[in-house]
Amino acid sequence: MGAYWLDGRLGSHYPPLDVVVAGAGLKVLTWEGWQHRSRSSGGFNGVYGVVVHHTASSTSWENDWSYCVNASDGPVANMLLGRDGTVGIHAAGASNHAGKGGGSSGGGGAPWYCSRGQVPPDSANSYAIGIEAQNDGVGELWSPVMVDAYERLVAALCTAYGLRIDTDVVAHREWTPNRKIDPWGGSSPTAGHPYTGPRQWVMRGGGGFCDAVAARIAGGAGANEEENLIQYITPVSGGHPIGKSFARWPSGLLTWATNADYALAQRLKITDEKIEMGADQYENLCAQAGTTR
Numbered sequence: 088m089g090a091y092w093l094d095g096r097l098g099s100h101y102p103p104l105d106v107v108v109a110g111a112g113l114k115v116l117t118w119e120g121w122q123h124r125s126r127s128s129g130g131f132n133g134v135y136g137v138v139v140h141h142t143a144s145s146t147s148w149e150n151d152w153s154y155c156v157n158a159s160d161g162p163v164a165n166m167l168l169g170r171d172g173t174v175g176i177h178a179a180g181a182s183n184h185a186g187k188g189g190g191s192s193g194g195g196g197a198p199w200y201c202s203r204g205q206v207p208p209d210s211a212n213s214y215a216i217g218i219e220a221q222n223d224g225v226g227e228l229w230s231p232v233m234v235d236a237y238e239r240l241v242a243a244l245c246t247a248y249g250l251r252i253d254t255d256v257v258a259h260r261e262w263t264p265n266r267k268i269d270p271w272g273g274s275s276p277t278a279g280h281p282y283t284g285p286r287q288w289v290m291r292g293g294g295g296f297c298d299a300v301a302a303r304i305a306g307g308a309g310a311n312e313e314e315n316l317i318q319y320i321t322p323v324s325g326g327h328p329i330g331k332s333f334a335r336w337p338s339g340l341l342t343w344a345t346n347a348d349y350a351l352a353q354r355l356k357i358t359d360e361k362i363e364m365g366a367d368q369y370e371n372l373c374a375q376a377g378t379t380r
């Protein structure tokens with residue numbers, strides 16, 4: 088069973104999805120039980136990337152979200168992005184959304200090499216966060232508010248989970264080009280987002296989706312509150328956060344970082360130092376912080 092859950096549970100050192108998405112300034116809804124919902128394999132085997140999709144449906148928010156939760160092969164993806172920019176979170180564990188791909192005979196495509204390693208062929212469900220987005224996939228226009236939210240959402244996920252936009256985010260069609268076309272653009276591009284139409288989304292290079300997300304990651308929101316928080320530290324081992332996270336204040340005092348602290352740090356673009364450390368060093372850091380949570 089996969090070990091990584093994105094619900095902020097004790098022993099899981101990734102921040103919870105609802106906090107991360109809310110920290111991006113997006114409206115968040117959660118489906119009851121989201122913290123424990125997953126495909127049969129349980130949590131993620133690793134948090135290596137993000138796959139972006141469209142739903143290929145033109146039904147209501149309620150219908151689409153219910154399908155994501157209740158489909159026979161559900162949960163479908165981890166979250167649903169609505170036409171109004173709302174994000175519905177329904178699964179903190181691994182979900183079904185990517186299927187065969189990544190260089191397999193059944194799914195085609197190319198091997199997916201992420202910054203944390205290769206996603207094994209046909210196994211993106213166990214390694215990648217899935218985002219479904221309401222669009223019929225046959226020319227429906229993508230509203231500006233929705234595209235804006237899609238960019239902010241992926242930027243927030245990359246920042247919170249230490250993912251790289253250039254290697255760790257793919258379109259479903261990139262994972263399995265023989266089987267899928269999503270995300271497919273509207274009959275004309277969304278104003279200000281030329282990659283969205285009129286055919287498949289341009290993902291890379293020249294004003295593509297990943298460029299737009301990269302600009303958001305780099306831009307930040309500007310530090311205008313909590314200016315005294317000067318550094319944010321996440322112990323990392325093998326590419327994954329371990330142990331507690333810490334905030335370091337100008338006094339040099341280390342404090343445990345709560346999930347709320349983490350969201351704030353991300354919103355303010357405070358440096359997210361990923362520090363590799365051994366067990367002794369980690370215990371020493373814990374002792375300096377002087378408490379447990």
Ligand SMILES: [Zn+2]
Pocket residue numbers: 139140141184259267269
């Ligand atoms: Zn898809």
